[in-house]
Amino acid sequence: MRITLQDKDLPDSWYNIYPDLEFTVPPPLGAHGFSLKYDDLEPLASDSIIRQELEQEEQEIVIPKPLRDLYSEYRPTPLFRAERLEKELDSPARIFYKYEGSSPSGSYEFNTAIAQAYYASQYKDSGITCLVTASGNGEWGVSTAIACNFFNLQCKIYMVKSAYEDKVFGRYLMELLGAEVIPSPSTITNAGRKILARDPDCSGSLGIALGEAYEEAFSRADTKFAWGTVMNHVLLHQTLIGLESRAQLKRVNADPDICIATVGGGSGFGGLIFPFYKKRKRDTRFIAVETAAAPSLSKGRYTWDYTDTEKMGPMLKMYTLGHSFVPPGIRAGGMRYHGISPVISTLFREQVIEAKICTQRQAFDAAITFSRTEGYVPSPESAYAIKAVIDEAMICKQENKRKNILFLLSTNSNLDITAFRDFLAGSIEDQHAQDSQINKAMEDLPQISQDKV
Amino acid sequence: MRITLQDKDLPDSWYNIYPDLEFTVPPPLGAHGFSLKYDDLEPLASDSIIRQELEQEEQEIVIPKPLRDLYSEYRPTPLFRAERLEKELDSPARIFYKYEGSSPSGSYEFNTAIAQAYYASQYKDSGITCLVTASGNGEWGVSTAIACNFFNLQCKIYMVKSAYEDKVFGRYLMELLGAEVIPSPSTITNAGRKILARDPDCSGSLGIALGEAYEEAFSRADTKFAWGTVMNHVLLHQTLIGLESRAQLKRVNADPDICIATVGGGSGFGGLIFPFYKKRKRDTRFIAVETAAAPSLSKGRYTWDYTDTEKMGPMLKMYTLGHSFVPPGIRAGGMRYHGISPVISTLFREQVIEAKICTQRQAFDAAITFSRTEGYVPSPESAYAIKAVIDEAMICKQENKRKNILFLLSTNSNLDITAFRDFLAGSIEDQHAQDSQINKAMEDLPQISQDKV
Numbered sequence: 028m029r030i031t032l033q034d035k036d037l038p039d040s041w042y043n044i045y046p047d048l049e050f051t052v053p054p055p056l057g058a059h060g061f062s063l064k065y066d067d068l069e070p071l072a073s074d075s076i077i078r079q080e081l082e083q084e085e086q087e088i089v090i091p092k093p094l095r096d097l098y099s100e101y102r103p104t105p106l107f108r109a110e111r112l113e114k115e116l117d118s119p120a121r122i123f124y125k126y127e128g129s130s131p132s133g134s135y136e137f138n139t140a141i142a143q144a145y146y147a148s149q150y151k152d153s154g155i156t157c158l159v160t161a162s163g164n165g166e167w168g169v170s171t172a173i174a175c176n177f178f179n180l181q182c183k184i185y186m187v188k189s190a191y192e193d194k195v196f197g198r199y200l201m202e203l204l205g206a207e208v209i210p211s212p213s214t215i216t217n218a219g220r221k222i223l224a225r226d227p228d229c230s231g232s233l234g235i236a237l238g239e240a241y242e243e244a245f246s247r248a249d250t251k252f253a254w255g256t257v258m259n260h261v262l263l264h265q266t267l268i269g270l271e272s273r274a275q276l277k278r279v280n281a282d283p284d285i286c287i288a289t290v291g292g293g294s295g296f297g298g299l300i301f302p303f304y305k306k307r308k309r310d311t312r313f314i315a316v317e318t319a320a321a322p323s324l325s326k327g328r329y330t331w332d333y334t335d336t337e338k339m340g341p342m343l344k345m346y347t348l349g350h351s352f353v354p355p356g357i358r359a360g361g362m363r364y365h366g367i368s369p370v371i372s373t374l375f376r377e378q379v380i381e382a383k384i385c386t387q388r389q390a391f392d393a394a395i396t397f398s399r400t401e402g403y404v405p406s407p408e409s410a411y412a413i414k415a416v417i418d419e420a421m422i423c424k425q426e427n428k429r430k431n432i433l434f435l436l437s438t439n440s441n442l443d444i445t446a447f448r449d450f451l452a453g454s455i456e457d458q459h460a461q462d463s464q465i466n467k468a469m470e471d472l473p474q475i476s477q478d479k480v
Numbered sequence: 481m482r483i484t485l486q487d488k489d490l491p492d493s494w495y496n497i498y499p500d501l502e503f504t505v506p507p508p509l510g511a512h513g514f515s516l517k518y519d520d521l522e523p524l525a526s527d528s529i530i531r532q533e534l535e536q537e538e539q540e541i542v543i544p545k546p547l548r549d550l551y552s553e554y555r556p557t558p559l560f561r562a563e564r565l566e567k568e569l570d571s572p573a574r575i576f577y578k579y580e581g582s583s584p585s586g587s588y589e590f591n592t593a594i595a596q597a598y599y600a601s602q603y604k605d606s607g608i609t610c611l612v613t614a615s616g617n618g619e620w621g622v623s624t625a626i627a628c629n630f631f632n633l634q635c636k637i638y639m640v641k642s643a644y645e646d647k648v649f650g651r652y653l654m655e656l657l658g659a660e661v662i663p664s665p666s667t668i669t670n671a672g673r674k675i676l677a678r679d680p681d682c683s684g685s686l687g688i689a690l691g692e693a694y695e696e697a698f699s700r701a702d703t704k705f706a707w708g709t710v711m712n713h714v715l716l717h718q719t720l721i722g723l724e725s726r727a728q729l730k731r732v733n734a735d736p737d738i739c740i741a742t743v744g745g746g747s748g749f750g751g752l753i754f755p756f757y758k759k760r761k762r763d764t765r766f767i768a769v770e771t772a773a774a775p776s777l778s779k780g781r782y783t784w785d786y787t788d789t790e791k792m793g794p795m796l797k798m799y800t801l802g803h804s805f806v807p808p809g810i811r812a813g814g815m816r817y818h819g820i821s822p823v824i825s826t827l828f829r830e831q832v833i834e835a836k837i838c839t840q841r842q843a844f845d846a847a848i849t850f851s852r853t854e855g856y857v858p859s860p861e862s863a864y865a866i867k868a869v870i871d872e873a874m875i876c877k878q879e880n881k882r883k884n885i886l887f888l889l890s891t892n893s894n895l896d897i898t899a900f901r902d903f904l905a906g907s908i909e910d911q912h913a914q915d916s917q918i919n920k921a922m923e924d925l926p927q928i929s930q931d932k933v
Contacts, residue, residue, distance in 0.1 A: 176853065395656060440894075451655060
């Protein structure tokens with residue numbers, strides 16, 4: 028069953044969770060080790076984005092009219108009740124999923140890409156002509172490429188070299204869309220050259236690609252950086268997901284007992300759950316599903332850390348495996364990130380949310396059950412959430428409880444069908460982050476003196 | 481701009497064009513050479529499908545409630561006004577596109593797959609447990625696989641061997657969905673064995689795969705055949721496309737001056753234009769876009785011919801390049817078919833519709849312009865329609881006329897992103913059907929004595 032909203036029900040504003048938080052979120056720090064100020068971000072982002080990043084008072088941030096018109100080309104997105112999956116599981120649970128796979132890029136990430144491109148385009152008079160970013164598999168890069176086209180901005184993407192060479196569909200799609208795609212580490216930036224000098228065969232990482240893209244934005248007046256996750260303004264833009272879901276569930280008189288999403292950096296998860304935060308029931312559960320290959324919440328340390336390997340960007344107080352931690356290779360490249368958004372980290376520390384670890388084989392197995400019943404094939408990333416959903420639905424069955432489970436199907440499978448082929452052929456192994464590797468990465472954490480904050 | 485409809489605006493009925501036709505469409509013939517009767521189709525299709533295939537009186541065929549509920553999971557689909565493309569072309573034309581890429585399979589073909597699976601499932605008591613079909617690239621096979629899952633039917637797909645080996649994404653997706661995918665020609669059927677005996681290295685064709693699937697349906701009481709195009713009931717199911725488009729254009733007070741769609745067998749094109757047929761203005765143009773590799777309307781003969789290479793299925797009076805014609809290889813595999821639906825063929829003969837030939841390089845070039853302005857990446861097949869749209873919009877510009885152009889974006893790019901990579905790399909050549917090959921295939925046409933019909 029598809030639960031739709033009318034065009035007029037598209038939210039007018041994003042929801043800023045800060046004024047409603049019962050906890051303090053430690054501020055980001057600049058390279059100087061002090062709380063990050065407007066000026067620190069100025070080389071990286073446009074004025075409006077910086078204001079949104081730092082905004083802690085306003086609860087509703089109005090979406091500008093031209094941007095809302097673009098959102099209305101693909102939003103409100105559908106909310107589905109997964110009745111065929113419920114029947115297959117023979118569970119009394121009611122399972123709902125918010126489907127973001129119908130965006131132009133096939134991913135929820137378009138929600139923030141289009142906002143960042145819009146704001147950048149507002150400063151063309153000051154010479155901004157280009158957005159630069161970093162991408163793993165390519166979902167984020169494809170979203171950014173489409174968004175840049177809508178506003179006649181150039182788009183430059185540092186793509187993790189191993190993905191550039193192996194997971195080529197994202198790259199093909201970005202190039203078809205006219206973006207410049209550069210395998211990272213590259214010889215274009217100082218960061219890239221330094222790494223290649225150390226290790227000419229380096230296959231790259233998201234942390235390295237981020238460092239290169241930061242450097243490019245810092246060094247060029249015509250270029251701003253586009254963030255795919257972790258930062259406050261990204262989570263702000265993604266709250267459209269939860270705002271619409273709330274209105275859609277209201278249409279069928281369902282209050283969610285359990286909200287579930289995959290976490291990489293936390294933007295999809297935050298976007299889904301924030302609008303349910305303030306009026307949550309005492310027993311509402313928010314479950315962030317992590318990959319066993321990079322379980323930042325479950326196995327990381329809560330501390331200040333860099334967002335990129337090269338220590339170019341801001342430091343955030345978050346659960347982190349350490350910016351130098353390199354997770355084992357898994358198919359859901361977007362989940363191979365060492366940290367988690369500061370707000371999500373705070374909510375986890377305060378026990379508002381739970382974390383759950385799944386392996387990739389568990390995730391693929393769940394995704395196949397879902398695809399064969401519901402018809403939509405999820406990305407490997409979204410598959411993790413489905414594993415947790417099925418587990419919860421089976422507990423409902425054991426306990427004979429009719430709970431409402433809401434989850435985010437964030438991205439469709441377009442860019443990684445071969446992952447499923449490999450899984451069915453038995454050639455995908457589970458990958459676990461090694462404690463020894465995590466402990467080693469912890470040695471590289473920055474030493475922050477609390478009195479500077 | 482997205483023009484939506486509400487859930488309640490989903491059509492209650494399909495539109496059957498027969499009662500409104502001002503021309504006679506010659507009936508299909510059975511292998512016996514006489515007009516096809518109910519009994520001839522009985523081994524291939526379920527009762528309701530045969531009735532729909534032969535129905536010529538009823539204008540509105542009511543959609544059964546459970547099927548309409550499934551349609552409502554993804555329909556009404558959006559109609560977009562391509563304002564960014566209009567601006568890019570600097571044309572006064574208003575360009576609208578009906579987007580079917582958001583169906584569960586990413587293709588319009590799901591509209592008929594789900595109907596055929598529904599009707600087959602109504603005869604489970606008589607032992608029907610399986611649908612069999614043939615697929616080229618895989619879009620149709622993926623649609624059928626999802627539809628079968630919705631009704632707990634088995635799904636068996638004879639896939640053209642060259643596509644099975646080269647265009648593997650469709651195959652991976654069908655297998656992930658639990659379908660049995662068999663490279664054709666196979667050793668399972670008599671037809672396949674006969675061909676392999678002649679040519680062990682035969683890479684297959686849609687005509688051969690159809691022959692194998694027909695044979696399987698004929699020989700098994702538990703199995704029915706699912707048609708992807710050409711047949712009346714398939715075009716009937718696809719009229720949802722045009723019915724919704726008509727209602728959506730009405731919302732913005734736009735009457736189409738030109739309707740454009742790609743033709744392979746004609747089901748997408750028919751589905752789009754039929755609902756506009758009866759009340760068309762004198763100067764409304766319907767343009768069917770063919771590939772230069774298989775221009776059935778433009779270069780074929782209007783005569784009875786078999787639908788498959790092995791002469792297992794019915795004969796249709798249609799524009800055909802000959803059932804033994806093998807088109808040169810192109811990336812839009814679904815357009816490599818030798819014939820065109822009898823109704824479309826009649827409308828072409830009566831000059832109600834026009835045909836236009838495009839090459840694949842022209843199509844890819846147009847698709848890239850479209851993708852970079854509108855954000856949605858079309859399948860290679862849909863790209864042909866876009867080439868014709870851009871041509872018409874440029875004529876509007878030269879003549880300074882504000883015409884309304886409606887076209888069908890039938891399928892998204894999921895299964896063939898590599899085609900665009902190859903095009904951008906310069907490794908895709910135009911392919912033209914050779915007159916000598918067409919003439920040779922004409923020698924294999926069946927000889928039908930008119931008095932039998």
